[in-house]
Amino acid sequence: MASNSGNAFDFNLFKRLLKYTNPYKITFYFVGVAAVLLSFFAVLRPYLLRVTIDDAIMPAEYENLVFFVSLMAGILLLEVIFQFLFIYYANWLGQEVVRDLRVNLFRHMLRFKMAYYDKSAVGRLVTRAVSDIETIASIFSQGLFMIISDILKMLVVVAFMFYQSWQLTLLVLTVLPIIMYATRVFQRKMKVAFEEVRTEVANLNTFVQERITGMKIVQLFTREKAEYENFKEINDKHRNAWVKTVWYNSIFFPIAEMATSITIGLIVWFGGLRAVEGDVITLGIIVAFIELSQMLFRPLRQIADKFNTLQMGMVAANRVFGILDTESSIKDEGKIEVTNLSGEIEFKDVRFSYVDDEEVLKGISFKAEPGETVAIVGATGAGKSTIINLLNRFYEIDSGKILVDGTDIRDINLKSLRSQIAVVLQNVFLFADTILHNITLNDPKISEEDVVTAAKQIGIHEFINTLPGGYHYNVKERGIMLSSGQRQLISFLRAYMSNPSILVLDEATSSVDTYSEILIQKATDKITQGRTSIVIAHRLATIKKADKIIVMDEGEIVEIGTHSELLKKEKGYYRNLYEVQFMAEEPLG
Template sequence: MSDSKFDYSGLKRVVKIGMSYRGLFIAVVIVAILSAVVSTYRPYLMKDAIDLYILNKDVNGLMKFIFLIAAVLFLEVALNFFVIYYANSIAQKVIKFLRVRLFNHIIKFKLAYFDRTPNGVLVTRSVSDIETIAEIFNNGILTLMVDALRMIFIISVMFYMNWMVACIVIVILPLMVVITNLFQKALKSVYQAERTVTAQLNTFVQERLSGMTIVQLFNRQEKEFEKFKVINKDLRTAFLKSNLYFALLFPVVEIISALAIGLLLWFGGLRTAMHGDVSVGEVIAYISYITMLTTPMRQIADRFNAIQRGLIGADRVFKILDDDQRLPNNGKELLTEVKGEIEFENVVFSYIQGSTVLNGISFHSKPGQTIAIVGATGAGKSTIVNLLSRFYDIDSGDIKIDGKSIYSIELSNLRSHIAVVLQDVFLFNTTIYENIILGKPEISLEQVQKAAKEIGIHDFIMSLPNGYRSEVSERGASLSVGQRQLISFLRAYVYNPEILVLDEATSSIDTESEILIQNATEKLTKGRSSIVIAHRLATIQQADQILVMDAGKIVEKGTHHELLNLGGYYQKLYEVQFQSSDF
């Protein structure tokens, strides 16, 4: 969006969403027109009250007229209330629609998008940027429409009363338009800077809260606090700059208003005193109309600024909505009965173009077999897991399940047959039961308990304060690494997948948890195809096939005994771990 141009396309897009609530939108327009008419009529009644009753000393007539003015004033207040209420209702419906649509859009993005986009930026887009869009309706186009209608009616009544006086008064309009336009352009750049720094602040806070352990472990509290103060200062500066413009705008508008009233008193007073063609009531009414003109004109600047702020937020939100970062899901086949045959055919893959991670990976696993993958950190072991579940797409080659390319299979159907247990287990801030079933209501508590008993972790869960209903803190921080791993094993078990992937699932845990996990692993892998990425070679000695990886290639294949007899890479890994365990 250009800094020098008003984003009409963005405004049109937002208004189109608002107009989808047609009945409410029409109601606002009708009430807005009535509000403009009634508010314009009130000073005209005051003119009549002065000219017909006050100057003629008609007390009885004046009292009746005061009741009429009070009734009109009450009606004006009521209509203004409904305009604001309905405008806010539309705004909240629009931001609800956009927030739901944005979240539904983001959660379908491929993982590569999240690898390069800070979470704080996405939080800003999903929360505060969408909130600013509400300003387009709350304090923007709908109230702007009321102000514009009121100005049209006021000018019309002024010309109806006396065209000469009206011409003197409306000379302020071009000046107000120029000033409003200048402030609107200046504020747009300020608002853009404001939203940018807000996103930076959200990203900074989110990252530091997530990495609080590292911050405290390395005594980074003071350093991070200093960085926070710098970003916070930048945000304060951006807000103060916008306040500065407003502080300049309002006095300028007041000066113009005073100038118009001065011209009115000079010209209208002369006409009243010398020619008598302008009444005292008309002069008083014109003073009221000048105030009513300059107030909405000053507010029009506010309205445009609110719209501008909302459009900047809308532009950021629409950029994400228009950015299709989903993996292509062109597969039409639906797997029903999966045997579990897995085949990688000369797979080449790179996270970043030109930097190959896997270079010609090929292997074949028969149904029900357990394939173990070992190798140094960065060899490409976990990448194989990501590719099998289609979190990323390969550069070349093919991956097949039961002889069918995974790219010919509908994506959600493909993933429904694969369960993955990661080394870094993520648990949501809800109950253990909810973390296990993950919103799948057909899995009952009784089924979960039965499965937990089968893999030997029921007693561990029941030892927690509320058993399966125990609340888990964010990311599962209230549980140990081993306990989180056990819950993830149970989660995979109750989903009963045909293909199971264990990614470093037994590393970094205590001995007691490891025994439970090994028992769970035997239960989970029995009768189903499994891929086990292992750090401890002792845990995969019974695997049907072991793949040894180095620098993105499979350098050795075979069973545990076959690989030891080769005297190659695997034997060196085994000897290093065996010797380490002797110390």
């Protein structure tokens, strides 16, 4: 993109954008026809003005004066009506296009694998999906059709000027190359400037969003002053990018205005001399040419301004299409639909790396039988959570196989696979919505009565009822109105409502208060019944009840067995881990 930033216009990108107008062809063509009519209406006014002066005012013909003035009023009314329709439907078309484009972009982003989001700033993606797409609307509302209308108007004006007086027309056209050259230079410079503006807008959005989200960390570590200085620096870059566009505008528009004034002076001087000498040039033609020259130069100046708008829209479109062209989705080529798995899980020599040549999983193999509870333990970074990510196909494995009920998960339809797996994460994400909607995720097939019944079954109905509004309590952004333990309970109910064949608990009981842990433990006992469960464990009670414990270290499985079996190994990894972490909770026995 950078290599082409100096190009005035990208026609391939423009053609691609125009494809989004195909569903609205009637409106598109109507706006185009309106642009053509407006260009002809514009020429009629100076023509009628010339006729009025030469055929009514100069010979003092009152009836002709009334007729021509009435005719001008009628033409003006028609011009106003078509101007209204032109502006309204051009804007309407722009909004329809960006609505469709935004839907396509969001649908595309929904399919991205987690690796894409690991490397992409949230603020930058929000900028693309919101402000950049809104900028694209201006291509249609203030750019494309306005430019077409102005160009047509200029062509009609020049043709009419030649018809009226070729001498005055050539005089006017001698100044035209100056404005055209200035416009061309202006367009190139503004293309580069607006690239920089959009980049700085994205940087600013990213910085502000991250600092607002992480404000607690900023204040805990007293980084207010440092972040304030960082913000000032980024904001200055944003300001400087915009000032550059102001600088180019400040140079161009005075040059264009000066050229226009010189043209008017030449028309009055040359036309006045010819009129005094009794030439065919009349007072009406001189007045008409003054207005016609304005109609010729004003659109040219406005085209430059509208070209700015068009350029900004094209830059935004380039960035949006950049995301749409990104192929970062999990290949969903599985043909097998699964509805009710028995829950057998098998990893066969699975290798995986987030970064090339840095393996996180180094050929792990294990099997979970249907209905078993399998705990995975190990130090931070051992690869425990990675196993969960791979089971859900958030990432693609480098080699090996992951089987569910004996079928390679790559052969299973992705939606049906994930519908059979429910995950309760340590850091629960809740939307700024009611508890009910956070549990059902707005699934119309799940009623409030179903949710209440399920909450009673796993023992958290009373807790929810203590909240203002109960199930309709709004938890605000990220569930900030609830404690971490309460968010976990909501997450357990959400998982339970999906009626999964496989349940995954990713350190779901860490960092919660004792009361919440008791409720979570009851909920765990309930929702793991009859299901294959994988528990990334921290707490002793969960580990002891597991049918099988997998011990991991640096991406490898070092031990497998039950709690009692692993404790019998004198110098075993699990025994050492248990002694270090859990001796304070329960004596070794």
